[in-house]
Amino acid sequence: MSAEPVNRPSASTGRLPQGEEVKQNVASRQQRGKLWQASLLFSVVVGLSVLLMLAWNIANDAFGGIAVQADVEVETLTDGRPLEDLTQPELVALLEENLRSRVLRNLNREQPLAERDAENLIEVVLLEIVKPEVVATYKLADFLFNRAEIEAQLAEDFPRAELEFKSWVRWDFIVNPMSSNPVYAGVRTALLGTLWLLMLTILIAFPLGLGAAIYLEEYQSDKIFDERTPAGRFFNRVIARSTSIISTNIYNLSGVPSIIYGMLGLAIFVRALENFTSGAMFGVGGDATANGRTIISAALTMSLLVLPVVIISSQEAIKAVPSTLRQASLGLGATKWQTIWKIVLPNALPGILTGTILAISRAIGETAPLIVVGASTFIVTDPTSIFSKFTVLPIQIYNWTSRPQDEFRAIAAAAIIVLLILLLSLNATAILLRNYLRSRRVT
Amino acid sequence: MAMKAIDPQYTADTKYALEVRNVDIYYSAFRAVKNCSFGMERNKITALIGPSGCGKSTVLRSLNRMNDLIAGARTEGEVLYRGQNLYDPDIDAVQVRRSIGMVFQKANPFPKSIYDNIAYGPRVNGWKGSKAEMDELVERALRGAALWDEVKDDLKKSGLAISGGQQQRLCIARALAVEPEVILMDEPCSALDPISTLKIEELMFELRQRYSIVIVTHNMQQAARASDNTVFFLMDKEDRAGQIVEYGPTEQIFQSPKDERTEQYISGRFG
Structure with a gap:
């Protein structure tokens, strides 16, 4: 394959490879590509072997x-x-x-x-x-x-x-409550606490995060007040300024260390709002000793923690809906809200749900903020309401790994397996849900 | 805020379905179109032609206030429809788009079934009626867009699962379903093969009997073949604002243009 010069520019200073050179040149460029490919494969192999080591380590215990x-x-x-x-x-x-x-x-x-x-x-x-x-x-x-x-x-x-x-992972381990004897101890209380926390966090963070994402994506540039009056112009400018500060800082918020959200939760939900979070306000105080260190406090704290990520992923999903669809809807005389509700949201939903579930499954493994908010480390009663004292799997694992006996190390590993199964099934749900919604969207 | 309504009974003695008077369109500080005045005759096809960047699409989008969706876009002057300036502060853009429909450059059916694509417009506009009446409306719209025979057996199929030309006709049918008076088309054939293009042009002639059509096109032959009136836009070299060079019956524009620049453009010597 040799290319004869056909249209060589008459007065050019540089020159392209010709004839035999072309072959060599292509070969050396392909060589470079192969090298990169090999090094990328190496990264994958390293990652995979770390994962395998982790799995073996847990199984070993x-x-x-x-x-x-x-x-x-x-x-x-x-x-x-x-x-x-x-x-x-x-x-x-x-x-x-x-x-x-x-x-x-x-x-x-x-x-x-x-x-x-x-x-x-x-x-x-x-x-x-x-x-x-x-x-x-x-x-x-x-x-x-x-x-x-x-x-x-x-x-x-x-x-x-x-x-x-x-x-050490067996049915008894899942249904038994906490015990000081590792042979009889189980994760029932912690598992229930985690599930309560999970549900509540979804209930709080999903609507708030989605709402904020819709506003920031679709309404941020809207002028709510009448532009023709000075007061209207002023308020419009205030709203525009503050939402733009919020939207640029959401990324920063998602990077704040989780322990800081824990401190915030302690100060606001556990202390300042104790009357509410302990249930005293509604006269249903579950545990007299809880003092606001209840599931609802933890869920509110966790919601704060995941909110930025939920907002960002929802925003990305909304952004990914082609603007031609919005224009088509508006062009038919639909209002902005009709367009959002009937066109934008159904199309963004798979992405929104996946993002939310992944964000929340990330939070389920969090320990630090819950320690600060006051999860109990030894508790044998099941949580019965949002105002109950609670513990969660990561706290239970943390607690067990800090004991000296071998048996506790073994059940900590067993609890890790339970936690991982929970996380994997959450992520699997996200994937299945996304695939289902995608397949339904285009009938 | 009291909202003005566009008077449906208005019968002023004007031959124009839409009329643009002294319109300037700005994108923030940049004036994209200047001093634009022309009328679009009832039940006629008006073609807007000109080289890229001359502002013809901008003008088209100002006719049903789609430019409102672009941050910083501002329209000065008057766009008259039924004796009412569409840019009157008390006129709601939603009301405008209900009677002045639009078909876009790239076919953009919703990721819904063909049936739901058509039914969407009536539904969002507060349509009331039985399932059978909706079926009838969907059929009428699809027949109106010459698509019925091709899709009548799979109305449940996704609007995205049909060919590009069919998708574009679906979009026209969707626009017809809300019974507009004017239909704006923004280069509706630019992504289609010649056969689909021909079908759409034939369709436009059909539609002309009931609707007034305004079409932006890059294709000179299309403008010559498929329009009654032509407006030629060109960018002013000094301030880069688009302006109208010449406007009149298509035959006259293409056969005996008054302006030298029009003649150069349509004969393909620039642009």
């Missing part, structure tokens, strides 16, 4: 082995029969035989043993007599690859203990 040792072996109690095979009277007899009279009295006061069913009695036997205890926990890596070493060590330290596989 959240799954693994435990060594369980019982005070009394079940076999010695029942002469080798499994507990499930015993009849109800036999179980009662077993308990009366093995427990101290004080413990028996307490149990009978709750509900007489004779009236309890077999299932309940087995639970009592396990809890009060057998008392299985986790004497050691092992990470997944050790459990899988260092099995022999672990078993040797275990036989030495706890000859009666049994090594078994343990997944």
